[in-house]
Amino acid sequence: MERLLTAIDRTGGVNLLPLAVAFVAFFLIGVPSSWVTLTVAGLAMGMMIFLMASGLSLVFGLMDVLNFGHSAFVSFGAFVAASVLGWLAGWLGSESVALNAAAIFLAFLAAIAFGLAAGWFFEAVIIRPVYHDHLRQILITMGALIVAEQMILAIWGGTPINVPRPNFLEGSVLMGDVAIEKYRVFAFLLGLVVYLALKFTLNRTRIGLLIRAGVENREMVEALGFRIDRLFIAVFMVGSALAALGGAMWAGYETLITPALGAEMMIVVFIVVIIGGLGSIEGTLLGAIMVGLVANYVGFLAPKLALASNMILMMVILLWRPNGLRPAVK
């Protein structure tokens, strides 16, 4: 086993891991059409989880702040988007693709706007007083999560909410005998666009350079004359907005959401950043895709194991690489 892992490492690094998983799953599943469906579902799920997790990972990398309340942005994003979609139900049902697209665009925009505002509030009020105190940070963000969940319960009630989908994303595309849900393709592509935009920002802009440098060595960036605390607010807000967008997309994916959504996603998001390695966007993507694929394959092959599959995946990867697959250079 160990020799196999090092061999993989040599031939292309950990990036090949999802491919290997998909390859093994292909033979275990045996039915190509099911395999394609599951793989697409896994990739779509992975991309949405990536959006939810990327902010958490960057925020931790940059300021050593672990925000247990992060999943509140996910659930608020989902509910805000669901409400907007509910109001625009007329547009969604229309035959016009333009109106469809406008509705879903507005819903996502509302989620993003909410995420930015809530992120600012969260950073300034909840987190800033406890920057350098991990214990109180965990406790306070946990307290904030409780309050946020109660607010969702108070505003939207405890009963599951139906999320209408736009007409043009309903149904599947048939390719031979393989049916691929349109929404999954949409979610995957949107996630990919966001990932590429993030990657471009981090690698090709001065702000991105500062963030990457700050993740490695905060003090040195300050000694070069940059206020990292101001940069941090921006990153925190963007991270929260991405989480809200991820939640909004998730709402459309599930089509039925409950207030427990945040708590459920929190565990998955944590597992993703632990697997991927804190502080690196590539690692987070890798972790998210792995979790998405494994969850779907195992859900098909051994439904009883599905819920524990993430946990087992995390254990295996931590035993192999205690700092995650692709942690930021520290």
Add this chain to the structure above:
Amino acid sequence: MSLLSLKSMQTSIGQYAVLHDVSLEVPEGGVFVLLGRNGAGKTTTLRSIMGLWEPSPGSVRFRGTDLTEMHTADIARLGIAFVPEDMGIFGGLTVEENLILATANGSFDKAALERIWRLFPALETFWTKAAWSLSGGQKQMLAVARAIIEPRELILIDEPTKGLAPSIIDAMADAFREISANTTILLVEQNFEFARSLGRDMAVIDDGRIAHAGSMADFTANTDLQESLLSLSA
């Protein structure tokens, strides 16, 4: 008036008082060497000047401006560069990216860049390499290069020769000599030979206090003083 003036600076890290009373006048120009045993407080002095630890009570003045309450970033913007003991290289960034971060507006001044390449040719060779792949000496060169890519008034350098090969130390000494022609350097050093060859003025810090300050020439001549302050056998 001296360029940098520390007045009875006291710094505590957590509950441990590291600096008890550090008063120092660093004149403009040349290399000022701060010597002292391990744990005497040299690094803490530099970090306190830079605002990375907060000295209290006591004051740090730079050209008359009080730095004590200022943010590290604002201190840096006054024209003070810091080369920490661990060099503070961003390993995941390329040599070029490390340097461009140190510029004021994100673009290189051609003359400054050529000067760096002349002083440290290795940096031009590995220009697009990730900084973690550099050797220890090359990393130190990069760290110093970051400090001089923009015109600065004062450069704080913490033990730049630590763990370096003799040939690289010589190159470093040449570079410092050239830099110090128009920039003041406050150099913390354990390597007395290196320090002696560069320093014009010097001070010895011991147990969080300035134990001696004067010219390097006088200190070099006085072996008894060296013996008692640095436990050096001449």
Add this chain to the structure above:
Amino acid sequence: MTQQINRGERFVKLVVLLIAALLLFAPFLFQDIRSLEVAARICVFIVLVASYDLLIGYTGIVSFAHTMFFGFGAYGAAIALKQMGPGWDAVILGTLAGALVSLVMAVAIGLLSLRVKAIFFAMITLAAASVAMVLASQLSQFTGGEDGITYKTPEIFKTATKLAVTEEGKVARLFGVKLNGKLAAYYFVFATSLVLFLFMIRLVASPIGTVLKAIRENEARAEAIGYRVVAYRTFIFCVAAVIASLAGSVYSIWLKYTGPETALSFTIMIDILLMVVIGGMGTMYGAVIGAVLLVLAQYYLRDLMGSAAEALSEIPLLPFILEPDRWLFWLGIIFILLVYFFPRGIAGTLSEKDAKT
């Protein structure tokens, strides 16, 4: 840090002694079933919260898996009693099995994550706890799933059991209290809780406690002095896990029912966090104060809020605020404020105030 006992500390100890006395005589002082329920819950939670305090207060590491260990103990005893029948052999076997599972899990989690990064620990324990919750509802043939399990406990704890009889053959009374199995069960809970709590008090006063405090104050320094920080942390994590597990077993015997809500739910974890923060971390006595306050509030304040909301239903906004469903919302707010302004909790703040003057 000083050894001298100041007034604040003495006051805290006095309060704790008073609580202990009240709990000791609870069946006689408050003669209704609900009060006894509250008293037993307080006993169990004092142990549970104190064991959590060993972790958070004495080493500074945050675990979210404490209910998981509590649940292992509870389900261990519950499953044994269900499968083997209501005997002491089942109680002992189930309790030991629960404690063993807790120990093994604690060692595994500790070795896997305590050496990496303290912050990973919080995340990994959270993930582990959620898996335990899922497993409990999935393995319904053993755990009863969402419904939980009801079972009988040893004969002596049955309400119908007469500990002493009068000449007419009726159950004897002492100061008006029936000397029946319920009373025996309460004193079983009280005694085991007391023993476990005293053990923990002893533990933190021992050299191990001193080392733990040294690690909490300055990890790097403790490591430099030569303490094996990871080993100590793993050790204390295991101790805390086993004690939580024992508390779970005791509670399951008292309740005669074990389900996700009573033994595993995340709400219990939140309760523990609230209790330890309200009471005061790193004091042990804080656990007592926090547990008493919060359990009392849970049982009585909620009702009060409900009736107040009803009574004030005419006035706008007030009923919304006092709505019993908003309970957790207000607790969350109080929790945040406490962590900001009184991070040392009630016990810590009281002791500290006096120490400064």
